[in-house]
Amino acid sequence: MSFSTSFIPDIRFGAGSFGEVASAAKCFENVRKALVVMDGFLASSGLARTLAGDLAEAGIEPFLYSDFSGEPKLDHVRAATEAARGTDLVIGVGGGSALDIAKIAACCAASGEDVMRYALAVNPLPKNPLRKIMVPTTAGTGSETSATNIFTGPESRKLWIWGRETKADLVLLDPALTLSLPPHLTAWCGMDAFIHAFEACTNRNAHMGAKLYAHEAMRLVAGSLEAAVKVPGNLDARGRVLLGSCYAGIAIDNCGTAVAHNISHALAGLAPIHHGLATALGFEASLAWLIEANTPDLHAAAKVLKLESVAALPAFVSDLMNRCGIVRALPKGFEPFTAADLAAEMWAPENQPMRRSTIRDIFDADIHALAGKVMSLPKTL
Secondary structure (H helix, E strand, C coil): CCCCCCCCCEEEECCCHHHHHHHHHHHCCCCCEEEEECCHHHHHCCHHHHHHHHHHHCCCEEEEECCCCCCCEHHHHHHHHHHHCCCCEEEEEECHHHHHHHHHHHHHHHHCCCHHHCHHHCCCCCCCCCEEEEEECCCCCCHHHCCEEEEECHHHCEEEEECHHHCCCEEEECHHHHCCCCHHHHHHHHHHHHHHHHHHHHCCCCCHHHHHHHHHHHHHHHHHHHHHHHCCCCHHHHHHHHHHHHHHHHHHHHHCCCHHHHHHHHHHHHCCCCHHHHHHHHHHHHHHHHHHHCCHHHHHHHHHCCCCCHHHHHHHHHHHHHHCCCCCCECHHHCCCCHHHHHHHHCCHHHHHHHHHCCCCCCHHHHHHHHHHHHCCCECC
16 A cells, blocks of 8 residues: 655635634745735625734734635636735635635736646646635535636636645634524535545545545534534534545545546536535436445445445435525526536546546446436526
């Protein structure tokens, strides 16, 4: 057995740790200007004004990029990159979209190159990116500890940029920032975190160095997500899910994902859909097929969840989704599309790594069967 693990950023956890951003920024050498990347909704909540005041008091001139919402698009990344030019530090605050935009902008601003130069790892990233502090406000993507960054490129294609150069220098985990996340988003994001952990410890790339984080992430999320959804003010449950999401991010940074994410990225290539919901739907649709591989890693995952056998996994996942109130439906924007359209997206080159890492070989008949199962869901959201 041999493996290597990627570096893990410094991580600080605790309610109220958002108030430490400015003092942490000041500890970096020669930081005079900082760009804060935060979506428009968060910025309007007063969070941006508070952080700007803290930075100014610490002697750091603050700038803000907040002209985006939803999934990150090419124009958003380019605008953030332009805003980051001339700064010394990029601070990402928000969900995975904000963090991915911030991390990519920190690289492109340093190199002076367009983001498309680095899409799909065609060219190496700059070795001297701007320094980065990441502060997640949702518990799902694990982007704060991951070297993978997703954005929508030309022709609405989901593209990714990968490399250790995009990783944060410091991560601040403040569960208080997640308290305002609505129940349905808490559920969708939490399922994304759970699936990150599950796929990382059961796919072809799984190794002992990452299972440590993946297994603990599964325990944390599965044990606390229902409480976080049903009692939004439960700070302990929120904190456990947030920490689980972070650990799951470490796991996928080392081992990647698998078929559920192949499906979710393919869905996003057809029409707008929340990534967490798409991944949950893809996971539930593919899990019974996946566990036929019957590997030791699948048995270990079942044991982590205190299940008697691998065969109990699909029912466990469906029950968790039920308890968290996840509706099995697609947005109405999927009405024009067929299973064949989804299958074509699942075969797309940008989704190839997730297919290849899946522990069970995926053939054309499997792709069409899974696509048919997902696209048979009602289009009512």
